[in-house]
Amino acid sequence: MAHAYTPGLRVTEWARLTRERRLPLKGHVLVGQGDALEADTIVARCELPGNVQTVNLAARLSLDPVKVPAALLKPLGTQVAKDEPIADSRSLFGLVRTVATAPAKGTLESVSSVTGQLILREPPIPVEVNAFVRGAVAEVLPDEGVLVETRAAFLQGIFGVGGETFGPIAIVARGPDAALEAADLTAAHRGQVVVAGAYVPYAVLMRARELGVAAVVVGGFDDRDLRQLLGRDLGVAITGSEELGLTLVLTEGFGHIRMAERTWRLLAAHQGEQASVSGATQIRAGVMRPEILIPRAEGAEQRHPGGESGLEVGSPLRIIREPYFGRLGQVIELPPELQVLETEAAVRVVVVEFDDDHARAIIPRANVELIAE
Amino acid sequence: MSAEIRPQDVRSILATDCGSTTTKAILIERREDGYRLVVRGEAPTTVEAPFEDVTRGVLNAVREVEELAGRRILDGERIVSPQRGDEGVDLYVSTSSAGGGLQMMVSGLVLQMTGESAQRAALGAGAIVMDVIALNDGRRPHEKIRLLRQLRPDMILLSGGTDGGDVKRVVEMAEILVAADPRARLGAGYDLPVIYAGNRDAADLVTERLAKRTALSVVPNLRPSLERENLRPARDAIHELFMEHVMAHAPGYKTLMTWTDAPIMPTPGAVGIIIEKVAKRDGIAVVGVDIGGATTDVFSVFAGVFNRTVSANLGMSYSVSNVLAEAGIDNILRWVPFEVDEVELRNRIKNKMIRPTTIPQTLEDLVIEQAIAREALRLAFEQHKSLAVGLKGIQSERTISDIMSQTETGSSLVDLLQLGLLVGSGGVLSHAPRRVQAALMMVDAFLPEGVTELAVDSIFMAPQLGVLSTVHEEAATQVFERDCLIRLGAVVAPIGAGKPGQPCVTVGIAAPGQEPVTRAVPAGELVLLPLPREGSVRLTATPERGFDLGAGRGNVIEAEVHGGAVGLIVDARGRRPFGLPEDAARRIALLRRWNAALGLYAREI
Known part of the structure; x- marks a missing residue:
């Protein structure tokens, strides 16, 4: 592709970021333009319409549907308690009265003279949205939420599960290539964002959950363990709404993969500082990667290649497919002509020199990822 | 197409x-x-951030076409049209499945009757059906x-x-819809398009309930009577609303719509048009399959009846992990001729899911990817068979007995013995290397x-040619025949099972100007016989007693088959049932033998 770009995951010391905090429905915004926010500040609140119950009054009362609206004991819009009578009918010359009661607490919303159905709406469900990250209100979206602006060190993971959380960063693994061990974790890690190295076994992740760890950030994790964690095989990478008791962010991928040095160093430099973490991942329409934001006051914004800037000689990159999966290196050469792989496919390639042993390899361009700042 | 250009002048x-x-x-000339x-040029689609404008990707792909063709098509960010000298083009058309394609929910009263008809209407129009809601779907209101x-x-x-x-x-279904008050996927600022295609006597009551809350279109009933299905008005309305409501809200599409000379069509809808044309032209039953990153579409025409299904979560990149979830690891591993550690395989598949644009670099990786593809295709075809029971889209008659069989198995139309291509x-x-x-x-x-011809779409042009055929059929047909369809040859597969080595079928090939070839193939074997790349040959196949090629057990069949890039595959591995040994060592040995017989890979693996 002439204009191919290889989007990389961002790992940067300092960036000015904006996060939209929006209610699922219109409601009330509780903060104003310029207000300083902590991660747990509630910025907006609304009430989701309650669940709907349908009550077949025509059947319950043995009435023709057209007569059902007149059988209601209370006008539409009335709030009723569970088991409260809501409609009745009389039969056998008015001697026998049949009463229909409310199946749940709620409001009588509508009744149909065609179907004889009553719609009862259960009480609204309150929903609150917090700021997620320390910063300030950059813009108020009237009735809907706010845009929060923050200046932060910023890291994107490749895949995550679990929702939003925050806590101080704790470097727990002994190095970027070390696996997290149960013995590394203590009660002091409760509410913290634990940084593991290359791998976390399932049992150790469970130990972290028991201890109340807020999030685990790690190079790799086994899919077999993910299946156990979720209770199902994850078919499509759309995550973030799981209630797992902690958030898991993979920085490299599935398997035992050394965390990129840059990622490790950046996290280590902010040990003890508060980080906001989201595991939400969507690899489909609207690509969304998990993220770690570490708010900080000062710094210089760094270049964000992304976009169409593409690979250049000297670009740092990560190999993202076998047989060199997870290795890091830099671009030595970008041969313009197609090259034939072992599979016999002819593709565009890049010559890479690995960081660790300085060996060189030819890799399809599709199988590398820029390490973006 | 510029107004002043007539089709013959393009x-x-x-x-x-x-x-x-x-x-x-x-680019077609x-x-x-x-x-x-x-x-042909390509570039990453740019519907998503950071670009959020589909026209960026279109322009990038066109720039590659310009470079490869050595001529200008664009003037800045505008397609030059009509062609001036060597610059620009006379006609521009496009299809789209970006942003997840067209995602619909359909509802009917009875799942197997109007529910199924509604599903066929939506699928035929190129949609992904997210769910079918019906009174008897087992869910409470x-x-x-x-x-x-x-x-x-x-x-x-x-x-x-x-x-x-x-x-x-x-009306009850309409009231459920009102109570749900569903929101459209793309943006909250517009009303959700709803098409009503049910009992005409209920149209006013449905309108009363839905008109103020949704963008409602009322079209003629898609099942006016039990014996009749009329899908066309609903399909047309889907296409119209897709353009008006859905595409108009996708990033950049408003601009793209002003560039094209024909309405932008959902990609699978366009592929269906081409498949239907081939079946009609050659008078044969055709199955087409398009396996993409996120979805797999299957199209079929049996006995003149067109059907399309889409398996929304079976694909080779975004959905690759779902193939594993649905097929199970054992079904994938059965096609792999070497031992693979399960944990390792699971991780590989997930790594493809999270980085969907990577490609196999090693032969082992290619073999695994092709094993996954077999299962994705198999599952998609299973789903197709269960829905390909339909009537022709335009007012076909169906007998009461047909209706009964539809609710029974739903597979009455797909007859593999009748499949011609x-x-x-x-x-x-x-893009398979071989x-x-x-x-x-x-x-x-x-x-x-029986006997089935095989082909591939060389560089996946079927969508573009499908939409092109709606405005310039001659150009679409010519390019399809000459540059798009690559004939691979044919497969001869007797129905029946025999002990390995027992006589199964004898095949004779007579090609013009060549010595006739005869080959006896025993049960359990896979054999490849050469065919000329162009033209056709006379094929005679004689199954042994106990085996059937469509003319009855032991009866010879004769057929004229096209040559192609691969040849004639004689598949005596058995049908009804086809099975692979449970024992891993025996299975691997067998796969290796078959792979070698066909010259599948550059080295034994």
Whole structure:
């Protein structure tokens, strides 16, 4: 592709970021333009319409549907308690009265003279949205939420599960290539964002959950363990709404993969500082990667290649497919002509020199990822 | 097409397909021998951030076409049209499946009757059906309401009741929709498009309930009577609303719509048009499959009846992990001729899911990818068979006995013995390094019976040619025959099972100007016989007693088959049932023998 770009995951010391905090429905915004926010500040609140119950009054009362609206004991819009009578009918010359009661607490919303159905709406469900990250209100979206602006060190993971959380960063693994061990974790890690190295076994992740760890950030994790964690095989990478008791962010991928040095160093430099973490991942329409934001006051914004800037000689990159999966290196050469792989496919390639042993390899361009700042 | 250009004067055509990952552009020019494909370019689709404008990807793909063709098409960010000298093109068309394609929910009264008809209407129009809601779907009303809220479809097709039939139940479905108050997927600022195609007597009551809350269109009933299905008005309304409501809200599409000379069509809708034309032209039953990154579409024409299904979560990149979830690891591993550690395989598949644009670099990786493709294709075809029971879209008659059989098995239309041509497209088939790999993937997944020809879409041009055929049929047909369809040859597969080594079938090939070839193939074997790349040959196949090629057990069949890039595959591995040994060592030995017999890979693996 002439204009191919290889989007990389961002790992940067300092960036000015904006996060939209929006209610699922219109409601009330509780903060104003310029207000300083902590991660747990509630910025907006609304009430989701309650669940709907349908009550077949025509059947319950043995009435023709057209007569059902007149059988209601209370006008539409009335709030009723569970088991409260809501409609009745009389039969056998008015001697026998049949009463229909409310199946749940709620409001009588509508009744149909065609179907004889009553719609009862259960009480609204309150929903609150917090700021997620320390910063300030950059813009108020009237009735809907706010845009929060923050200046932060910023890291994107490749895949995550679990929702939003925050806590101080704790470097727990002994190095970027070390696996997290149960013995590394203590009660002091409760509410913290634990940084593991290359791998976390399932049992150790469970130990972290028991201890109340807020999030685990790690190079790799086994899919077999993910299946156990979720209770199902994850078919499509759309995550973030799981209630797992902690958030898991993979920085490299599935398997035992050394965390990129840059990622490790950046996290280590902010040990003890508060980080906001989201595991939400969507690899489909609207690509969304998990993220770690570490708010900080000062710094210089760094270049964000992304976009169409593409690979250049000297670009740092990560190999993202076998047989060199997870290795890091830099671009030595970008041969313009197609090259034939072992599979016999002819593709565009890049010559890479690995960081660790300085060996060189030819890799399809599709199988590398820029390490973006 | 510029107003002043007549179809016969069109010299050059640009066509793009905005897929979920890649935007593909082709340039067609009129030469002395007719319309021919000149070059093809591609670029990543740019519907998502950071670009959020589909036209960026289109322009990038067109720029690649410019570079490869050595001529200008663009003037800045504008397609030059009509062609001026060597610059620009006379016609520009496009299809799109970016942003997840068209996602719909459909509803009917009875799942197996109007529910199924509504599903066929939506699928035939190129939609992904997220769910079918019906009175008898086993969900309680509040569960239906919750589902409608959660799924956020692009559009809803509401059907139900025959004309003059039940009104009350139809209105009940409309009331459920009102209570759910569903929101459209793309942006909250517009009303959700809803098409009502049910009992005409309920139309006013449905309008009363839905008109103020949704963008409602009322069209003629898609099931006016039990014996009749009329899908066309609903399909047309889907296409219209797709353009008006859905595409108009996708990033950049408003601009793209002003560039094209024909309405932008959903990609699978366009592929269906081409498949239908081939079946009609050659008078044969055709199955087409398009295996993409996120979804797999299957199209079929049996006995003149067109059907399309889409398996929304079976694909080779975004959905690759779902193939594992649905097929199970054992079904994938059964096609792999070497031992693989399960933990390692699971991790590989997930790594492909999270980085969907990577490609196999090692032969082992390619073999695993092709094993996954076999299972994705197999599952997609299973789903197709269960829905390909339909009537022709335009007012076909169906007898009461047909209706009964429809609710029974839903597979009455797909008859593999009648299948004349199996066409594959999508990266894993079209770009397989050896054509024989594509052929065997299709044979293993679809298990054709009797004699079936095989082909692949060379560079996946079917969508562009499908939409082109709506404005310039001559150009579309010429390019399809000469540059798009690559004939692979044919497969002969007797029905029956025998002990390995026992006589199964004898095949004779007579090609013009060549010595006739005769070959006896024993049960359990897979054999490849050469065929000329062009033209056709006379095939005679004589099954042993106990085996059937469609003319009855032991009866000879004769057929004229096209040659092709692969040859004639004689598949005596058995049908009904086809099975692989449970024992891993025996299975691996067998796979290796078959792979060697077909020259599947460059080395033994």
